[in-house]
Each structure stands twice: as C-alpha cells, then as structure tokens.
Amino acid sequence: MTKPAGAKPAGAKTAGAKTAGAGGSRQPTELRMARDALHDLRADLLTGAFAFRPLSPLPEDHRLLRRLPAAARGPVRRLPHLALVGLALLLMFIESVNSQPYDGDGGFVRALFLGVPLIVLLFRPIGAFWLSLGGMLFTATVAPGTWVAWPWTGVSFVAHLVVLLVVAARTRPRVSVHMWLLTALAGGLAAATDPHRGAAIAFAMVVVSGIALTLLLAVRGWRDSRRQVVEQVAVVEEERSRRTLLEERTTIARELHDVVAHHMSVVAIQAEAAPYRVQDPPEELVAALATIRQNAVTALTELRRVLGVVRADLPGGLDGGLGDWGPEAPQPTLADLGGLLENVRRAGLEVESVTTGRPRPLPQGVELSAYRIVQEALSNALRHAPGASARVELGYVPVGLGLRIVNGPPVEPVEGRAGAGRGAGHGVLGMRERTAMLGGELTAEETEDGGFAVEAFLPVEPDAAQDAAQNAAPDAARNTAPNAASDTALRKDAP
Numbered sequence: 001m002t003k004p005a006g007a008k009p010a011g012a013k014t015a016g017a018k019t020a021g022a023g024g025s026r027q028p029t030e031l032r033m034a035r036d037a038l039h040d041l042r043a044d045l046l047t048g049a050f051a052f053r054p055l056s057p058l059p060e061d062h063r064l065l066r067r068l069p070a071a072a073r074g075p076v077r078r079l080p081h082l083a084l085v086g087l088a089l090l091l092m093f094i095e096s097v098n099s100q101p102y103d104g105d106g107g108f109v110r111a112l113f114l115g116v117p118l119i120v121l122l123f124r125p126i127g128a129f130w131l132s133l134g135g136m137l138f139t140a141t142v143a144p145g146t147w148v149a150w151p152w153t154g155v156s157f158v159a160h161l162v163v164l165l166v167v168a169a170r171t172r173p174r175v176s177v178h179m180w181l182l183t184a185l186a187g188g189l190a191a192a193t194d195p196h197r198g199a200a201i202a203f204a205m206v207v208v209s210g211i212a213l214t215l216l217l218a219v220r221g222w223r224d225s226r227r228q229v230v231e232q233v234a235v236v237e238e239e240r241s242r243r244t245l246l247e248e249r250t251t252i253a254r255e256l257h258d259v260v261a262h263h264m265s266v267v268a269i270q271a272e273a274a275p276y277r278v279q280d281p282p283e284e285l286v287a288a289l290a291t292i293r294q295n296a297v298t299a300l301t302e303l304r305r306v307l308g309v310v311r312a313d314l315p316g317g318l319d320g321g322l323g324d325w326g327p328e329a330p331q332p333t334l335a336d337l338g339g340l341l342e343n344v345r346r347a348g349l350e351v352e353s354v355t356t357g358r359p360r361p362l363p364q365g366v367e368l369s370a371y372r373i374v375q376e377a378l379s380n381a382l383r384h385a386p387g388a389s390a391r392v393e394l395g396y397v398p399v400g401l402g403l404r405i406v407n408g409p410p411v412e413p414v415e416g417r418a419g420a421g422r423g424a425g426h427g428v429l430g431m432r433e434r435t436a437m438l439g440g441e442l443t444a445e446e447t448e449d450g451g452f453a454v455e456a457f458l459p460v461e462p463d464a465a466q467d468a469a470q471n472a473a474p475d476a477a478r479n480t481a482p483n484a485a486s487d488t489a490l491r492k493d494a495p
Contacts, residue, residue, distance in 0.1 A: 049130060091114055091118070110153065176216075268300075334367045337394075365438065373454065380427050381452070385410040392405050398462065403455065407451050407453075
C-alpha cells in the first residue's frame, strides 16, 4: 500500500511536536517566574502597605537599661522613637535653611516631604517607604529646584537611607531587596530626565544603600544565628540535666530497692519461722503469720516490677553505667567510709576526717545517701581542685546527721586533666536529689579562698534511729534461721 505524495513521515511529525512542546513549555515557566516575582512584590510592599505596625520600645532586659535606675528606664525605652523624631526635625530644619536663599517656599515643601516619612516610620514602616520614594519623585519632577544635587539632595539622601535601613530591620530580607530595586528604578527614571545632574546621585544612592542594606542583613543574620545557638545550647543543657536527674533517680530507686528488700525479707523470714518457735501455736496465729509472709513476698515482687519500669524509662546507654553495682551487690554505709577515704588518698587527694557527736547506726537509706554525698564531693575535689586538700566532717545529732565536705583551691593547673573544668553540675544535682528524698537540706558553693564546700543535713526520726540500732545489734534468738524447708520456699518466692 503506497503513501500519499504529500504525507509526512511519522518521525518528523513527532520531532516537530516535541520541539514545539519544548518551546511552549519554556515560555510558561518564564512567565510563571515573573508572575511569582510580581506576586511577592505585591505581598511585601502593596498588600497592607499602610497597616499599623508600631515601632517596639527597647526590651526590658536591654543592656543599656541595666545600668540605669528604675525610674529612668521607662523614658529610655522610648529612645528609638525619640531618635527618629529628633532626626526628622533636624533634617527638616537643615533642608529648609539651606534652600531658603534659592527656592524660598520650595525648600519648605521638600523639607516636609523628607520629614513626614520619618515620622510615619514609627507606625507604618512600608507606608513610610512609599512616602519617601514618592516625595523624591514629586520634588524631582514638579519642584526640582536649581541649586541642589538632584534627584536627591544631601539631606533627602540621608532621610531615604534611614527609611530603608529602619524598614529593613523590621521586615523580612526579601522586602529589603524589593525596596532597593524600587529605589534604583525610581532614581534611574528621575535621572533620565536630566542625566548630567541626576546620574551620579542616583548611582551613589544605589551603591550606598546596597552596601548599607547588605551590612544590616549580615549583622541581623549573625544575631539570629547566635540567638538560635544560645537557645539550642539551653535546650541541650536542659535535656542533659533531665537525663542526669533520671539517671540519679533510677540509681536511688535501685538503692531503695536494696534497703526495702532487706527489711521485707527479714519480715518474711521471721513470719515464716515464728510458728516453729512456739509449741502448738493457735491456727489463727499461724494463718496471720502466713498472711504477713505472703504480703511481704508480694511487696517484694511489686517492688521489683516497679523498679523494672523505672529502669526501662532510661534512655539508651544510661543503665550501662549502673550495672556494675546492681541490686545484688551490698550497698555501702558510713562504716565503709574509711575505705573510701583511703582510696581517695591513694588517688592523690589529701583528706582528713573528723567526727563529732556519738556515732550510732542510722537507717540504711540515710547512711547510703551520706556515703554517696561524701563520695561525689570528694570526686569533684579530685577533678576540679588538683593538689588541694579536703576535710570531711560528720556530725551526729539526736535528730539527724550533718555533713560538711570542704576542699581548698586548686594548686595544680586544671586544664588538660581528664574530667576537669566546669561541668554541667550533675554531681550537685545528684546530691540534691538524695538530700531532698530524705527531707533534708544541702548547700554547695565556693568558699572565700577559692575552694568549694558541700554542707548537708539528713534528718532522722528518733524511732527510726532506735530501730536501726536494734537491727544492727546481734540477737541470736530473734535471728534463728527457720527450718530448711521454709527457707527454701521463701527463696523461691522472694525476688
């Protein structure tokens, strides 16, 4: 079957369609870009151009206001407003005086056109820009004058530049670019009517305003970046403190588990062994003791479950540092303080210990917290005060235990030592957590000679102290082990 003579190959038609399509798609893209640019320009400088946007006063925490008395801070906060009004009056006066010998009343008109935008700048910044630009075009075309540089006089040059900078400081950077482009366009149009006088001034306005706006935007961007960094550092520090508190609270929870588990285990063992110490005990007594034992075992189970939930809330990696001394390990007390001081002395810290009052056994939670506070305070002295000496004071009083750990100023350089320098205060946070848990008080502050002192008071109820002393005293009759069968049963139930 033959093709018609005038028929075109299918490939040629397709290629032509692709070429036309390529040319057609390029044109709408360029038009779309131009349309978007005009839309942005309208949104920045036309939509709501004369909306009420008052100039904000100086912030209350401005460094200029910190050095002034409270009575003078109110008026000084309005310093930007007073500066703009004063500049407007000054420039109007200079313009009217300079043009009086040449223009007469025309100088007053020009002074009015350059002063009004500066006043409007206090309330309607975009409208002030249009007034300044329109005033230049009006004086350049209707009342150009014969004695001054044109289209901007020296005074109107400064006034329009101030308007550009103030508006740029209060709006987005894109608005600054649009204002600069419109200023360059208006200057070029005015200079086109008289190139000999207007070209140089219009070019100077474009260059000077471009440099000033660039510097302003650079400083503004630097300040914004610096503020964001400060905010980010604050967020990171807060998150770090929260992680530290969570870690410390979990540590305390594990130690509390050991304290409570010990006493609950004793209760369960005594309840299990009591029926075997009495011949023919009543059934009611046996049932009551069995209930006591069952409740103690249940409490231990629930305690272990709650502790597991607390540990599960730890972020990844925090529990790893706590696993070295788990609930199975015996927790230290004040009786182990001598070993701690000996270890610290071997590490290079000269430390002495002083005890006042009559030492006595205290509740296990109090002794454990006291030991940890002393341990953390001496560790901080090792890190932050190399070469200094330390003193540990324990004060036993009827209502509690007083602690004071003080070290002198560093003798050796702190820089370059592992863990030295000003940290995030995690050790102090942990000590405060322990003290608050027991209802005590703690202060940690620098001393007058450049050292550091930690003072804490851990309250102890008189009944609790008496119970601790009784538990510490040997009592063979009360601690008689139950028979093997009951002991094995308890070990299976207890966590």
